Amino acid sequence: MEQQTWTKMMSVGNAFLDADHKRLLEMIEDVERAMRAQDTAVFSRTLKIFEDTVRIHFRNEELIAKTIDHPFEQHIEEHQYVLNELQQMEAELIDMHGRWSESASTHYFIFLSNWASEHIRDDDMLMKPALQAHPYDFRPTDLLES
Numbered sequence: 001m002e003q004q005t006w007t008k009m010m011s012v013g014n015a016f017l018d019a020d021h022k023r024l025l026e027m028i029e030d031v032e033r034a035m036r037a038q039d040t041a042v043f044s045r046t047l048k049i050f051e052d053t054v055r056i057h058f059r060n061e062e063l064i065a066k067t068i069d070h071p072f073e074q075h076i077e078e079h080q081y082v083l084n085e086l087q088q089m090e091a092e093l094i095d096m097h098g099r100w101s102e103s104a105s106t107h108y109f110i111f112l113s114n115w116a117s118e119h120i121r122d123d124d125m126l127m128k129p130a131l132q133a134h135p136y137d138f139r140p141t142d143l144l145e146s
Contacts, residue, residue, distance in 0.1 A: 004028065004113045012124045013131035014064065016139050020057040021120050027053060028112045035105040040097055047090050054086065061124065067140045068130045075123055082115055 006022040027050045034046035058079040065072040089108050093100050131138070 004117055010120050011128075012120065013128045013136065014134075014139075015137045016060060017057075017064065017124060017127075017131075020053075020060060021116075021124070024050075024053060024057060024116055028109070028116055031112060032105070032109045035093070035100070035108060038100065040094055044090065044094055047086070051083070051086050051090075054082065058083075061127075063140045064131070064138075065127060068127070068134065070127050070130050075126075078119070078123060082119075085111070085115075 004025050006018070006025050010021060011018050012021070030046050031043075031050050034043040037043070062072060062076065062079075064070075065075065089111070093104065093108070096104075
């Protein structure tokens with residue numbers, strides 16, 4: 001599969017969100033490698049780390065959106081949908097005890113890759129005009145490091 005790489009065109013105008021996005025794209029590759037290894041323990045651990053990072057990223061986005069007074073209700077619904085999908089994906093694949101097919105691996109990798117690029121391009125980019133009114137390294141005091 002082709003790796004989805006963060007580019008400057010994906011910048012939402014905030015250093016912390018951009019760093020999160022870069023990290024998430026890198027971690028999707030880690031998840032794909034773990035799925036291809038078909039090792040349930042490694043996959044479960046890798047997906048858990050990814051899910052925890054996604055949760056922190058979502059919390060940070062919500063804090064930043066609230067701080068810059070950006071409407072975020074629909075975005076929160078999307079966040080919950082993705083978290084539910086991640087949990088379902090993990091449950092399905094773990095139930096297969098490392099014996100998932102190439103097509104299952106491909107399906108989930110494509111889901112994660114598409115989600116990440118759409119999340120940045122379609123959802124987070126909506127905050128860019130408001131974020132550009134702040135310094136690039138702007139951060140609320142209670143922002144979490146992922």
